Amino acid sequence: xxxxxxxxxxxxxxxxxxxxxxxxxxxxxxxxxxxxxxxxxxxxxxxxxxxxxxxxxxxxxxxxxxxxxxxxxxxxxxxxxxxxxxxxxxxxxxxxxxxxxxxxxxxxxxxxxxxxxxxxxxxxxxxxxxxxxxxxxxxxxxxxxxxxxxxxxxxxxxxxxxxxxxxxxxxxxxxxxxxxxxxxxxxxxxxxxxxxxxxxxxxxxxxxxxxxxxxxxxxxxxxxxxxxxxxxxxxxxxxxxxxxxxxxxxxxxxxxxxxxxxxxxxxxxxxxxxxxxxxxxxxxxxxxxxxxxxxxxxxxxxxxxxxxxxxxxxxxxxxxxxxxxxxxxxxxxxxxxxxxxxxxxxxxxxxxxxxxxxxxxxxxxxxxxxxxxxxxxxxxxxxxxxxxxxxxxxxxxxxxxxxxxxxxxxxxxxxxxxxxxxxxxxxxxxxx
Amino acid sequence: xxxxxxxxxxxxxxxxxxxxxxxxxxxxxxxxxxxxxxxxxxxxxxxxxxxxxxxxxxxxxxxxxxxxxxxxxxxxxxxxxxxxxxxxxxxxxxxxxxxxxxxxxxxxxxxxxxxxxxxxxxxxxxxxxxxxxxxxxxxxx
Numbered sequence: 001x002x003x004x005x006x007x008x009x010x011x012x013x014x015x016x017x018x019x020x021x022x023x024x025x026x027x028x029x030x031x032x033x034x035x036x037x038x039x040x041x042x043x044x045x046x047x048x049x050x051x052x053x054x055x056x057x058x059x060x061x062x063x064x065x066x067x068x069x070x071x072x073x074x075x076x077x078x079x080x081x082x083x084x085x086x087x088x089x090x091x092x093x094x095x096x097x098x099x100x101x102x103x104x105x106x107x108x109x110x111x112x113x114x115x116x117x118x119x120x121x122x123x124x125x126x127x128x129x130x131x132x133x134x135x136x137x138x139x140x141x142x143x144x145x146x147x148x149x150x151x152x153x154x155x156x157x158x159x160x161x162x163x164x165x166x167x168x169x170x171x172x173x174x175x176x177x178x179x180x181x182x183x184x185x186x187x188x189x190x191x192x193x194x195x196x197x198x199x200x201x202x203x204x205x206x207x208x209x210x211x212x213x214x215x216x217x218x219x220x221x222x223x224x225x226x227x228x229x230x231x232x233x234x235x236x237x238x239x240x241x242x243x244x245x246x247x248x249x250x251x252x253x254x255x256x257x258x259x260x261x262x263x264x265x266x267x268x269x270x271x272x273x274x275x276x277x278x279x280x281x282x283x284x285x286x287x288x289x290x291x292x293x294x295x296x297x298x299x300x301x302x303x304x305x306x307x308x309x310x311x312x313x314x315x316x317x318x319x320x321x322x323x324x325x326x327x328x329x330x331x332x333x334x335x336x337x338x339x340x341x342x343x344x345x346x347x348x349x350x351x352x353x354x355x356x357x358x359x360x361x362x363x364x365x366x367x368x369x370x371x372x373x374x375x376x377x378x379x380x381x382x383x384x385x386x387x388x389x390x391x392x393x394x395x396x397x398x399x400x401x402x403x404x405x406x407x408x409x410x411x412x413x414x415x416x417x418x419x420x421x422x423x424x425x426x427x428x429x430x431x432x
Numbered sequence: 433x434x435x436x437x438x439x440x441x442x443x444x445x446x447x448x449x450x451x452x453x454x455x456x457x458x459x460x461x462x463x464x465x466x467x468x469x470x471x472x473x474x475x476x477x478x479x480x481x482x483x484x485x486x487x488x489x490x491x492x493x494x495x496x497x498x499x500x501x502x503x504x505x506x507x508x509x510x511x512x513x514x515x516x517x518x519x520x521x522x523x524x525x526x527x528x529x530x531x532x533x534x535x536x537x538x539x540x541x542x543x544x545x546x547x548x549x550x551x552x553x554x555x556x557x558x559x560x561x562x563x564x565x566x567x568x569x570x571x572x573x
Binding site: 062063066067068099100102 | 543544545546547549554557558559571572573
């Protein structure tokens with residue numbers, strides 16, 4: 001019997017078109033039915049050089065299903081190359097051409113001799129969600145555009161984290177990770193965001209190593225790069241939020257990169273001194289039991305669930321209730337991520353559930369005894385539930401409806417402070 | 433369940449006429465995956481001021497567009513009366529079908545395939561396609 005999924009937290013694989021949009025001057029060309037781009041794009045923050053509403057699309061209809069959409073795809077790519085000025089053209093396929101059997105890869109290969117690169121990414125909606133689609137986009141860039149480079153640039157580090165547009169804080173997070181790596185004296189290289197387009201993609205093979213900061217998204221990419229481009233990788237599962245995790249992050253990255261111990265410790269000390277100066281000033285607020293909740297639940301993708309849990313337990317001293325990872329993590333990664341949730345200070349172990357159905361998540365939250373008001377950090381779907389339970393709610397994961405974020409971030413020392421500000425702002429609002 | 437397909441062709445071998453050019457539609461009847469030509473139907477009438485090409489001039493003579501009343505638009509008489517002639521068909525195959533005509537076909541739930549193939553090749557494809565979806569079988573090229 002068919003199952004219903006209530007309040008899902010991800011989009012279909014074609015949502016990865018926004019990963020392409022995040023690469024400056026890369027253009028997604030969609031081979032799908034009409035309207036896919038408009039439905040899959042974020043409501044706010046999606047405009048720019050080319051917005052999803054005007055992505056070139058083959059808009060296939062019944063005639064193309066019966067007779068094949070290959071001709072239409074060919075002419076769409078050809079005309080896009082003529083009319084649109086971009087550095088890289090990425091063809092993404094939707095559900096219909098893949099079900100029907102269009103050989104889109106063959107059509108794209110006809111453009112191999114063109115001046116600008118034309119890539120092909122099979123992102124049929126039924127193949128997975130947009131987290132997998134994002135990995136697929138990076139895979140295609142590695143397979144079809146990058147070549148192994150004998151010359152390596154010392155200190156150059158490729159940073160892979162976050163999924164653009166799916167996470168509201170993607171731009172700020174990537175920039176903050178770059179800043180942290182730069183403080184260690186290394187040269188960070190990312191491909192998403194402002195002024196980091198195809199030039200940075202070309203630098204990828206020259207890196208000393210790949211830095212993956214994510215529980216599982218991107219793991220297959222760095223493994224592939226190790227095989228094809230000969231670049232070693234360092235996989236850190238936790239997104240560093242707050243002092244405990246960020247200092248750990250700096251130590252691990254520094255050691256892997258061969259940065260001297262003195263340098264690492266001096267960077268950490270400088271940052272921690274300021275961080276704890278800020279915390280000290282508000283110690284009276286933290287110690288007031290009436291203001292803050294005792295237990296919390298995070299309902300977000302693996303990255304935030306894990307990162308925020310560690311921050312709230314290790315840095316702030318809250319107790320974790322059940323945490324929910326809602327990005328449909330592939331089964332082969334779940335065990336390790338569960339183990340990571342148990343890796344907290346003071347012997348505290350958090351329990352993680354990989355539930356994607358919103359109704360079941362809400363039922364679990366309602367059943368649990370939070371020993372006071374619950375602190376819920378999740379998607380906008382959780383707002384009403386938290387109000388019913390008289391808890392404190394912060395909207396941090398998709399869908400985000402009640403805040404506008406340009407380039408602020410929750411990563412690093414500054415990120416931990418900002419998360420504290422946001423949580424306690426909600427807490428004192430209710431107090432008043 | 434059998435159904436009919438209308439084709440615009442000048443020689444009975446290729447689909448080579450635009451909708452506006454067709455004077456006689458070839459009507460095929462389809463049963464399962466077999467089809468045969470059963471009749472030829474003349475289009476209703478040809479206006480004297482018809483322009484060469486795929487669509488007729490917008491000779492809407494009821495003046496209803498003045499009120500922006502798009503829902504009630506019956507379309508140019510030439511097109512609607514021609515569609516009347518083949519209204520029992522499931523789809524129509526022509527080299528090109530103009531936008532106005534397409535809209536009127538949509539209203540009568542007749543699918544428009546504006547393609548240019550030999551008749552047999554096109555029919556084989558369409559018949560195989562309809563057979564799959566009518567019997568809930570998976571479809572692929």
